[in-house]
Amino acid sequence: MIGIVVYPSWRLSVVLLFIVFMGFLTAKVPLRLTRGRTKFIIIFSVLLFLIQVLFTTNGVLLGHLIPQIGEIGPLFPVTDFGIVRGLAISSRFLLLVFSSMLFVSVTDPTLLAHSLTRLKVPYRYSFSLVIALRFLPLFDLENHTVRMAQKARGITPEVTGLSKIIRTVQYTFFPLLVSALSRVEALSMSMDGRGFGYGSDRSYLRKSSWRVIDTIALVLTISFLVVCFLFSFGYLPEIASLI
Amino acid sequence: MLEARNISFSYNGTTLVLDSLDFYVHRGEIVVITGPTGSGKSTLAKCLSGFIPKSIPGEFSGSILIDDSDVSNLDIAELAGQVALVQQDPESQICTLQVSDEVAFGPENYEIEVEEISKVVNSSLKSIDASHLYERATFELSGGEKQRLIIAAMIACRPRYLILDEPSSSLDPRGVMQLREILRGLQSQDIGIIVIEHNLLNIQPIADRVLALSGGKIINFDRTQHKEPTSLKSRVIDTTSSPLLSAKNLEFSYGNRKVINNVTLSVQNGEIIGLMGSNGSGKTTLLGLLSGLLVPDSGTINLGESSLGKMNAKEIAKRTAMVFQNPNHQIFEKTVWKEQILTINALEMMTLETLQQCETILERADIAEMRDRNPFSLSHGQKRRLNVSSIMIHKPKLLLFDEPFIGQDVEGREFIKQTMFETVEDGGAAIIVTHDPHFVAGQCDRVIFMERGSILLDGSPSSVLDRLSSTGYKEFADLGVQF
Numbered sequence: 001m002i003g004i005v006v007y008p009s010w011r012l013s014v015v016l017l018f019i020v021f022m023g024f025l026t027a028k029v030p031l032r033l034t035r036g037r038t039k040f041i042i043i044f045s046v047l048l049f050l051i052q053v054l055f056t057t058n059g060v061l062l063g064h065l066i067p068q069i070g071e072i073g074p075l076f077p078v079t080d081f082g083i084v085r086g087l088a089i090s091s092r093f094l095l096l097v098f099s100s101m102l103f104v105s106v107t108d109p110t111l112l113a114h115s116l117t118r119l120k121v122p123y124r125y126s127f128s129l130v131i132a133l134r135f136l137p138l139f140d141l142e143n144h145t146v147r148m149a150q151k152a153r154g155i156t157p158e159v160t161g162l163s164k165i166i167r168t169v170q171y172t173f174f175p176l177l178v179s180a181l182s183r184v185e186a187l188s189m190s191m192d193g194r195g196f197g198y199g200s201d202r203s204y205l206r207k208s209s210w211r212v213i214d215t216i217a218l219v220l221t222i223s224f225l226v227v228c229f230l231f232s233f234g235y236l237p238e239i240a241s242l243i
Numbered sequence: 244m245l246e247a248r249n250i251s252f253s254y255n256g257t258t259l260v261l262d263s264l265d266f267y268v269h270r271g272e273i274v275v276i277t278g279p280t281g282s283g284k285s286t287l288a289k290c291l292s293g294f295i296p297k298s299i300p301g302e303f304s305g306s307i308l309i310d311d312s313d314v315s316n317l318d319i320a321e322l323a324g325q326v327a328l329v330q331q332d333p334e335s336q337i338c339t340l341q342v343s344d345e346v347a348f349g350p351e352n353y354e355i356e357v358e359e360i361s362k363v364v365n366s367s368l369k370s371i372d373a374s375h376l377y378e379r380a381t382f383e384l385s386g387g388e389k390q391r392l393i394i395a396a397m398i399a400c401r402p403r404y405l406i407l408d409e410p411s412s413s414l415d416p417r418g419v420m421q422l423r424e425i426l427r428g429l430q431s432q433d434i435g436i437i438v439i440e441h442n443l444l445n446i447q448p449i450a451d452r453v454l455a456l457s458g459g460k461i462i463n464f465d466r467t468q469h470k471e472p473t474s475l476k477s478r479v480i481d482t483t484s485s486p487l488l489s490a491k492n493l494e495f496s497y498g499n500r501k502v503i504n505n506v507t508l509s510v511q512n513g514e515i516i517g518l519m520g521s522n523g524s525g526k527t528t529l530l531g532l533l534s535g536l537l538v539p540d541s542g543t544i545n546l547g548e549s550s551l552g553k554m555n556a557k558e559i560a561k562r563t564a565m566v567f568q569n570p571n572h573q574i575f576e577k578t579v580w581k582e583q584i585l586t587i588n589a590l591e592m593m594t595l596e597t598l599q600q601c602e603t604i605l606e607r608a609d610i611a612e613m614r615d616r617n618p619f620s621l622s623h624g625q626k627r628r629l630n631v632s633s634i635m636i637h638k639p640k641l642l643l644f645d646e647p648f649i650g651q652d653v654e655g656r657e658f659i660k661q662t663m664f665e666t667v668e669d670g671g672a673a674i675i676v677t678h679d680p681h682f683v684a685g686q687c688d689r690v691i692f693m694e695r696g697s698i699l700l701d702g703s704p705s706s707v708l709d710r711l712s713s714t715g716y717k718e719f720a721d722l723g724v725q726f
Contacts, residue, residue, distance in 0.1 A: 196348075202351045205347040205360045
């Protein structure tokens, strides 16, 4: 993923995107997306593409989006460089979204926390990751309830004028914040009450184990990253011209 | 023996929440402590488990002893190995994503050997009758299962005393019966159990002693102090006129999970309907649909003459009033007064007359002197009364209350009931989600019992409760709050 930031090429992104989808298949993780989210992802990537196409003016001219009509135009030149940039950015966006989804759905946070602890990250920090993931779905649910409660009181989100925007944000943010804070208090008492922080280390019932395949994956990722750096610094021009 | 000797506590240094209180519990004993909201029950629980004075600031005096030795020199983690506290909201206390991780969390912190932890996790899950949940994700569990999980997570630390703060408030009657069994089992393992309860009937049958907290002191519980609730004046419901609300063939799903399955009902003017059923049977979702906050997948809802689907949010808000389960989710303003006038403001009904009514209803809800306070700083019961008072001024016709009586003492219940009665006497109607058969029998005209998204029974309270007792739902007809 860092590779694609280092060396932005849409061909490379598409290849990686394909690998990520293969990952979904081999991990047997169904791509479960609500209709709203799919819509958001598609619209956003198309938008990213269009903006790049519209506002990149250098490169070989391919035509205009709005041809010359009388005095007006021609407007919005479309260039090959613009299309390449557009593809690069929107494919990069898709890659980010889907690879994060793959990461979250195949990673057991408890095991990840244990691995981090083995890398000498203090368990207080690695555990906060577990807690964050534990409470995310809950906050999503609460957000939904608060919006329903607003609607029930006849409060509709208003975006006309700054003060109304602030009020709309306040009406959602306050209840969520208060509920989160009261949860923090209960949670910290509950964790302290079970001896969290008792010793400088803790034991783990479920442990992550390092396997040969992990070493292979690590070597592959690092060498891929090195290759990307080489590309972007202009070494290996023969291979770079292929992708 | 766990003992509190002459303990006093004050959060702000002036008002004493606990006043030279003495208390003890033996191992293998179940003690129930009851008392009105704000009487300091949860504060006592935090003192006994060491959070006061160790992590909660305030003025504390007196001593806590275990087997006659003072525990003030132990830190919280050490004391936690002896006294465990299960707090009110199980959801907030779960810190991991898998059931076995959650139970193992305590022993892991004490750096116990892995084989030993594995044994403890299995035995703890067994004692809450949940071995089958071992690999389940914690966020998928039902409210009752979360409650049991947190009990298992606490006893995995092998405490000798277990304190439970309002353990039955989020449970349906079946969950309460299961909780009783679990507590009995723990008692036989020689654990001393303290249960803090509002709903006395829930735990009292298995208690060795029942105590009350009043004026910062422990007294023996005397049930004659409690007055009888006002009962409903007999009203004649006009069934010939067109219904206030009618819903036909409602269906609703969250993703692939069907929550409401072919529900048809109509509500007449002047009716108070008790909506009963186990947790997860679809009661809250049904209220959401009837208030227009959720849109059914199929089916129609008519409010009066007009279809709910064609009305906008403000029109619906003018005619219906909904109270949600968690009071924090429905408070938006910075002061009690602003919160009180928020609805009439949003509905553009602000007049001298309505403002005067706001004053009056705050008085009646007994929160008028807190009008400049931040509503989030009120107690649970006060917040709940504010939730109700702030949605009554525009005189909604249809009240939809989701378990409004949880955490309310006698006065709070009276206030909520009175506002309900006024609405129905005025030609409105109310649908109240509740597990309380006494409320249903005494105050409702009709009871609807839901099971798995469908209406199982619908009729007069006596006939529905009779049917429940004779079919497989006896607990629902027997248990409940009694004051």
